Amino acid sequence: MGLAHSFLFICQKGSDALSKVVDLVRDLAESVVRELDLELFDVEYVKEGADWYLRVYIDKPQGVTLDDCEAVSQALSGELDRVDPIEGQYLLEISSPGLERPLRHEEDVKKSIGKLVQITTYAPIDGKKKFEGRLLAFENEELVLEEGKGQQTIAYGQVAKARLIAEF
Secondary structure: OHHHHHHHHHHHOOHHHHHHHHHHHHHHHHHHHHHOOOEEEEEEEEEEOOEEEEEEEEEOOOOOOHHHHHHHHHHHHHHHHHHOOOOOOOEEEEEOOOOOOEOOOHHHHHHOOOOEEEEEEEEEEOOEEEEEEEEEEEEOOEEEEEEOOEEEEEEHHHEEEEEEOOOO
16 A cells, blocks of 8 residues: 555656646746846756755856845745645755856857866767867857867767866
8 A cells, every 4th residue: 555655646746747846936936036136047846865855046147145045045935835836845945056057058058158068978979978178169059169189069969968167
């Protein structure tokens, strides 16, 4: 009997349900961060151990402060309480995507031209899948990296993961 209840819980929290929660929270968060002159970077709803986490990543050109996170947390908490889109308990976390943030969308890649990046591809290109270098361009669905003394072109469709590399 316990197994049936566990299976039902997993089905109820399946990818479609999670996607709907994320989409709804993204809509709520977008209006909150816009009012605070911030950008919404991403929303995640994930289970880690026994706990569910609703993570909202915010950004702004000059960097995110603790005060920014607090303001979004207070405003978004009120909206989440009003709409109540999530069944059960969860922990709300508001943060910056960090210095080595993932580049999940084409717009993220475009904003990163001139910066150091790490790219992992689905399949090897010239015998390797991991590339690090300065992103020189993103045109015609291709990334151009300055890698060492040469350049590497990678089709956007081949990119499995991309992230910034912190420069100090």
